[in-house]
Every structure is written in structure tokens, then in C-alpha cells.
Amino acid sequence: MLDGPIKILVPTGSLGAGASEAEVRYGIAQGAHAIATDAGSTDSGAAYLALGISKNNRGSVKRDLTILMQAARAAGIPLIIGSSGQAGGDRNLDWTRDIVLEVAGEQGWAPKIALLYCEQEKSVLKRYNADGKVRPLPPLGPLDDATIDACDHIVAVMGAEPYIAALEAGADIILGGRTTDTAVLASYALWKGVAAGPAWHAAKIAECGGQCAVNRLEGAGVLISIGQDGFEVEPLALSNRCDPHSVSAHMLYENSNPFLLTEPGGILDVTEALYRQVSDRSVKVTGSVWQPQPYTVKLEGAGSRKFQTVMLIGIQDPQVLSQVDLFHDRMLAALYDRVHKTIGAAAGDFHISLRMYGWNAVSGDRPPPGTPAPREIGVLFVATADSQEMASQIAKACNPYFFHFPIVLDGELPSYGFAFTPADIDRGPVYEFLLNHVVELDDPMELVRTVWIDMSEGEKA
């Protein structure tokens, strides 16, 4: 039996976002049993998985790790990090591992580190797919081998079990590849045998750190105290507070369904959850239910099939600004015509888009008649083609028309405001998520590889 609630210190919404020493000190003083945070998500796009890079700079991640490792070591509690290096692929995880080793060296600490890898070989996934164990999630359809082959990197998003196994084996620090945000934060409490409903719900509420507090700009982290009948949440910044509205509203965030959250091995159902204020700064939540389900993990795969080259001009010409849509349509037709005439069939399956910043670039829709003319607009030219070289050739072919295209046909040719020379910028591949599928597993550890580094002994598998 547990003596009391399990307390998890969630220092920040994402590793590298800026943990606070004072907040971490407060959480430790409250009796935190573990420090847990995720270090990424899919939210910033597919490039980070496809390239195996973090969106954060190294210094910001190292700064947070320095604070958290120092606190975890001093308190003698585990530090649990998921979705390492933004996307949680093997390269993202190794990047984070190297920073952890560097910080440990600087601190004169030799921790026992568990690395949880979840990147997948294409041949393995093809086998699961052939065995009928892969299911699509809407809006995508059944998976085919060509789509698997089009991915540069594929991860199988982990649940709590690999973390629980690493805790059981005595890890001081766990660095996980891609994991559901909630599993990272729930793992310690689940290991200690806390009821699954409160553990998963607390983790969902704390996944973005201080975002579930009343003042979202004040402070970075929260403390969750998870018991058998429910959990309490309070911000780590003493000047901030949680209230029932701020906490319950967070269940809505970045979530397509506000009541049901599908996780590996079950569904968190908060339909009947009750939120009440129990102190000035903390809220207690009861009524969260965990419904066990057959074990599935989600696949995330990123790859690129197209390349882009961009150009940017600024326009203040009042004649253009008084008829932006007409200008857009005429110029776009002229650019396509120019590519057909100068490159022809060799251009392949290409696409040109003109984004009229200051007019309708974000939506692409048509402003209603009578919309006042803007003072100036920026026009972003985006050429997309099957190779970088072709995208670049298309931009170069379009350059004179993009630069000089007149709205008044009998006048002198205008020259719009380029910002750079050369005017065309090869932007690189178009990275996309190509998978939205789940795999059914018999064993939660099936697609996970755990590597241990005991710094007092050296690395072993």
C-alpha cells in the first residue's frame, strides 16, 4: 500500500523551454518522487523526425538538463524524459544522450541511464502490416509498402511500460524516444501502483507544464499529486494558481476529443471528472476512468517527396494594391505559361503558389468586395517540383516575370522589391508526416530497444 500520493514534478511543458531553478526547488521541497517532462511532439512539423534534429538549440536543452539533473541527483529521485530531441527518433535521442553525458561529466556524477529507442526498421513494419496488425486512423487509408519506403524515419510511439521497466531496473535518468506525453508523466505513478485513471488524467493535465494554470505566462511547471481517488495539481510558481476552469480547459488543448484520450493499452475517459478548488492554488480532480484496451501503439513516419524554391518581393505600387486578386491570378497564369514555354515537359509534376502576405496569404481565400487596399504586401513565390534542381530552375525561369509583372499593360515595366540576392532560395525538401496508423502488439516492449549506460561502468546493451 502507498503511504500517500505520488508527487511528480513537471518542470516545464517541454525540455528546453526554460525550467526554473526556484520552481524546481519548491517542487522538491514538496516531496516530489520524480521529475518528468517530455522534450517534443509532432506539433512543429515533420522535419524534426525526418532530419533527426531538435527544434531547440543545444544550449537551451543543456541549461534545463543542468538544472534538472542537479535537482534529481541531490534529491535522489529519477529524472524521466520522453520524446527526446523533439521527434524521439534514434538520432534525436542520441543528441540528447550526448548532452546528458556532458552535463553529468561537468557535475561529477555517474548516473545509471536508460535509453529507450523506438525507431523502426521498414522491413519490420512491412511484416506487421502483412500480418494485418497495422490499422489506419482517419483520414488516412490502409498502409502500403510504398508509403513505408517513402519515410526517412519511423517511430512507434511508446506507452508507459518501457519507462516502468527502466524504473524497476534502477534507472537514475531515463531518456525515451517518441512517447505519448502522458505516458512519460504517468509512468512513475503507474509503477508505484497508483490507480490508472488519476495517473493518466494527471499526466494529461500536466503535459504542457504551467499551461493548466490561470496565468499561462507566469512560471513553467506544475506539481501533480496522484492518489487512488484522484489527483491534485498546483503550479510550481507561488505567484500563480490553478482553478477548476484552467485545469478542465486544458483537457481540450491540442486534442480532437475533449473527453476520451486513446493511449497505448487503454482509453482515458474524463466524461464524469469533477474539478474542485482545494486550496488557493490547487485543484483536485476525481472521477477519471481508465478503460483497458488491446495494446496498440501509433506510428509516426516522416519523409519528403518534393522540393521547394522560394522568392520574396515587397509591393507598394497602389495600382497593384487596389486589385490584388486580379494581379495574383494574372501573374500566376503568366508564371505557369513561362515554365511551360521555357522548360516544358521536363518540369514534371510541378506546382507554383503565390502567397499574398498582407492580403490573404494565411487563408488563401478571397477577401470580400470592398475590403480596403493594404499599404503594402509581400508576395512569397513557392515553386514545388520533384527535385531541388528543377524547383530552382522553375524559380529562375519565373524570376523576371515575378520581378516585373505589370498590372497596367501599356505602362513602363515595374520593378518590385526583392529583399535578397540571389533572389531565389532553395528551401529544401517538403517534409510531411506520411503515417497515421496504429500497430497491435502482443507485448508492450515488442518495438522498444533499451540500452543502458552506467557511467560508473561504461556502456552495455
Add this chain to the structure above:
Amino acid sequence: MMPTVKDVCRHVRSKNAGPFWVTFDLFFDGPENFQAYHNHPALGPDLFHRLFGADPALVRYYPVPGLNMLKISHARTSPQGGVVERDMHCGQQYVRLMDVELE
């Protein structure tokens, strides 16, 4: 004057819900407005088809009476970061809902 979404909501936001879905949160200004408008036909699937090109069969509605809010999620017409991406995190998509008239 016919009320618009911005007249009856105190806060409206939009965000990606994974790379393939976008979600809109409409926080109504009090329980009366929630009751009067959260089921309004002007907010039906056709609206999301007209404004965003969404497949009406993939528009989902989740009223949350306890918060006087309505969550609407639909499948993105183009996955995040694709060739025609204009709003990577969908954080600006809510703006086009603000002037929808609720007669």
C-alpha cells in the same frame, strides 16, 4: 442585428490536433449563449466545407456544457507541412469563424 460567433463567444481558438486534424474551441460567453448557439445549424459541417474545404463527413462536434464550450475537429484537407501549407500549426484558422452569422 444578427449575432456572429465573436458576439456570443468570449474566446475562440484553433490548433493542430496531430498532423492530420485541426481543432476549434469555441468558449461561449455564459450558459445562455452556449445553450442558444452550440447546436446552431450555421456551425454545421457545411460551414467547414465552405471555409476550409473540409470533408463534411469528417467534422466532429463535442459540446462541453461544464465549460460552456464547443469543440469542433475536422480532418485537415492537406496534412501539416504539405506543399500548400499556409498555417503550420493552424493557430490562425479560427479567425475565419469569428464573423459567421448565427441567425
